[in-house]
Amino acid sequence: MNGMFQNLLHNYEECVSVILFCIGFCMLLFDRNLLKKVLGLDIMDTGVFLLLADRGYIAGRMANIITDGITDASYYINPIPAGLVLTGIVVSVSVSAVMLSLTVRIYREYHTLDMDALYLMMSEKRKGGRV
Amino acid sequence: MSFVQNFPFFTIILCLLCAVSTFVAGDKWGRRLSVALLCVSVALNASVLWFCASNDMSYSYMMGHYPAPWGNEIMAGVMEPLMATLFSVVMLCSVLGGMGHIMADVQDHRKVYWINVDMTLVSLLALCYTNDIFTGYVFIEICTIGSCVLLSAKQNGRTLIASARYMIFALIGSGLFLIGVVLTYSVTGHLLFPQLHEAVAAVWADGRYTFSMTAAIGLMTAGIAIKSGLFPFHFWMPDTYGQATPASSGILSGVVSKGYIFLLIKIIYRAVGIEVFTESGIQAVLLVFGIGGMIVGSISAIRTKRLTTMVAYSSAAQIGYIYMGLGMGTDAALLAAILHIFAHSLTKPMLFLAGADLADASGGENEFHALRGAGHRDVMAGVLFTAGSLSMVGIPLFIGFIPKLHFASAAFALDWQQWPVLLGLAISTVLNVGYFLYTSMVLWLPEKEGVGYRGEKRCPCHYVPAVVLLIIAMAIGIYSAPLTRLIEQGLALFVKY
Numbered sequence: 005m006n007g008m009f010q011n012l013l014h015n016y017e018e019c020v021s022v023i024l025f026c027i028g029f030c031m032l033l034f035d036r037n038l039l040k041k042v043l044g045l046d047i048m049d050t051g052v053f054l055l056l057a058d059r060g061y062i063a064g065r066m067a068n069i070i071t072d073g074i075t076d077a078s079y080y081i082n083p084i085p086a087g088l089v090l091t092g093i094v095v096s097v098s099v100s101a102v103m104l105s106l107t108v109r110i111y112r113e114y115h116t117l118d119m120d121a122l123y124l125m126m127s128e129k130r131k132g133g134r135v
Numbered sequence: 136m137s138f139v140q141n142f143p144f145f146t147i148i149l150c151l152l153c154a155v156s157t158f159v160a161g162d163k164w165g166r167r168l169s170v171a172l173l174c175v176s177v178a179l180n181a182s183v184l185w186f187c188a189s190n191d192m193s194y195s196y197m198m199g200h201y202p203a204p205w206g207n208e209i210m211a212g213v214m215e216p217l218m219a220t221l222f223s224v225v226m227l228c229s230v231l232g233g234m235g236h237i238m239a240d241v242q243d244h245r246k247v248y249w250i251n252v253d254m255t256l257v258s259l260l261a262l263c264y265t266n267d268i269f270t271g272y273v274f275i276e277i278c279t280i281g282s283c284v285l286l287s288a289k290q291n292g293r294t295l296i297a298s299a300r301y302m303i304f305a306l307i308g309s310g311l312f313l314i315g316v317v318l319t320y321s322v323t324g325h326l327l328f329p330q331l332h333e334a335v336a337a338v339w340a341d342g343r344y345t346f347s348m349t350a351a352i353g354l355m356t357a358g359i360a361i362k363s364g365l366f367p368f369h370f371w372m373p374d375t376y377g378q379a380t381p382a383s384s385g386i387l388s389g390v391v392s393k394g395y396i397f398l399l400i401k402i403i404y405r406a407v408g409i410e411v412f413t414e415s416g417i418q419a420v421l422l423v424f425g426i427g428g429m430i431v432g433s434i435s436a437i438r439t440k441r442l443t444t445m446v447a448y449s450s451a452a453q454i455g456y457i458y459m460g461l462g463m464g465t466d467a468a469l470l471a472a473i474l475h476i477f478a479h480s481l482t483k484p485m486l487f488l489a490g491a492d493l494a495d496a497s498g499g500e501n502e503f504h505a506l507r508g509a510g511h512r513d514v515m516a517g518v519l520f521t522a523g524s525l526s527m528v529g530i531p532l533f534i535g536f537i538p539k540l541h542f543a544s545a546a547f548a549l550d551w552q553q554w555p556v557l558l559g560l561a562i563s564t565v566l567n568v569g570y571f572l573y574t575s576m577v578l579w580l581p582e583k584e585g586v587g588y589r590g591e592k593r594c595p596c597h598y599v600p601a602v603v604l605l606i607i608a609m610a611i612g613i614y615s616a617p618l619t620r621l622i623e624q625g626l627a628l629f630v631k632y
Contacts, residue, residue: 126296
């Protein structure tokens with residue numbers, strides 16, 4: 005038990021990233037508010053990016069920006085996870101933007117962001133006739 | 136290097152250029168550009184297919200000036216351009232066949248629709264050609280964005296809610312896929328398929344990271360299963376496919392879900408390796424959910440009272456067939472699964488296009504009671520829908536028969552899976568007959584008295600794209616040997632490095 009706690013403490017970045025992923029995933033899946041779902045998506049992605057960044061981090065080394073003309077690779081951290089995180093952030097921002105624009109359009113149309121209420125309105129309209 | 140070998144790169148770059156040009160050019164030129172792009176994509180991908188098939192070769196292609204893993208890499212053999220050609224043809228026919236509805240349904244900012252047709256095409260091509268698992272994730276997300284915009288383009292409140300629901304499920308799937316990719320990278324240190332294949336085999340043989348690798352493979356598989364609508368994650372499908380403009384429904388149902396599945400096939404056979412995938416136990420789970428999807432999707436289709444919802448639930452059943460093929464795990468079953476991808480991709484857009492015309496001929500109503508006699512009001516749409524139904528049921532002479540025959544043949548080589556597969560095939564086929572036969576009968580029943588033609592008369596050229604899909608489907612159904620040989624040749628190159 006003590007060993008497991010020591011492992012968790014030693015790998016605290018991974019633990020935090022997994023906790024963030026789970027929080028975001030649960031918000032995306034279970035929260036009824038559409039805006040909170042978008043926030044959940046961002047938190048989930050942040051958890052993954054933290055894990056990815058942690059994979060590429062090497063203690064005592066610098067970020068992948070050439071400093072003082074040093075081109076020796078052993079001076080810098082692993083560049084691939086850093087590149088992946090940057091790409092992932094761009095993708096995540098794009099997806100969030102699309103999701104937010106959809107949220108705005110839904111709010112303008114129905115004046116609510118509660119998914120349960122939206123489904124209810126949708127099924128009532130279906131019963132009432134063609135929309 | 137032959138000039139033809141540059142074509143996969145050219146098609147990807149052309150799509151991006153067209154998307155940007157459409158943003159500047161506007162609706163009219165955007166439409167022309169998108170249609171021209173789809174035609175060019177068919178021609179270029181078919182050329183790559185011809186080149187690779189005649190030389191029996193596959194090759195990797197460096198994108199930019201840096202070799203992988205710093206730069207990016209694509210790979211083309213026979214399977215990749217074959218799937219890319221299929222996707223381009225189906226998208227072209229869906230867009231041309233649904234053009235009238237696009238004009239009617241998408242009133243504002245129509246150029247955004249064309250930009251996203253281009254973006255969806257580029258993402259599908261990239262999913263076909265990529266040789267890198269992270270690039271796969273990036274284009275999965277681009278495909279999600281493109282699909283969501285194509286879906287929500289119809290100016291209708293219900294479409295917006297359907298889009299939000301689709302987006303939520305798609306993002307859950309993407310999130311799981313991404314964490315799976317990160318776990319895989321953490322364990323192996325590689326992202327490219329060939330290096331991953333070797334690293335995964337070594338890690339699995341070592342036995343230290345068996346749990347982590349199983350979790351990573353499971354997460355990636357679950358992510359793609361959610362995005363492609365495998366049972367029990369198929370409940371977003373009816374609203375999504377049923378509410379969108381027919382061209383979007385055809386694209387989403389016919390090609391987008393297949394793009395994801397093709398990436399999964401690449402991951403299973405090229406990155407993870409079929410032996411590791413089988414030993415991880417995930418293959419058996421796919422088999423169970425695949426058979427479940429075949430039956431539950433069909434039962435849901437029987438219970439619905441709307442045509443488009445029925446066609447959408449039928450997609451869930453057909454996706455189940457493909458996953459069942461992946462779950463069976465043999466070469467023969469993989470061949471059957473790919474043949475089923477062809478059958479579904481060619482038939483489903485035809486059903487959506489014909490279904491929309493039949494609804495138009497019934498005063499815009501989608502319910503079965505309103506569609507009674509719709510085949511008499513729009514004979515061509517009725518014939519196309521009936522032909523598509525016969526294909527989906529698996530009647531000989533239609534393409535749908537070929538994969539079912541291959542699934543049944545492949546089942547006899549299995550152990551404990553043999554009876555569940557054969558039973559699932561039999562039950563699902565009977566259920567398919569039930570709902571497609573019922574629908575076809577409703578369409579051709581005598582019209583009620585006093586009901587005349589309620590839609591506008593259409594130009595015969597309106598039906599040409601759906602007829603082209605039907606001709607291809609019937610040609611493969613009547614003489615499937617060349618396609619089967621091509622897929623077998625492709626699969627031999629696909630697994631070999």
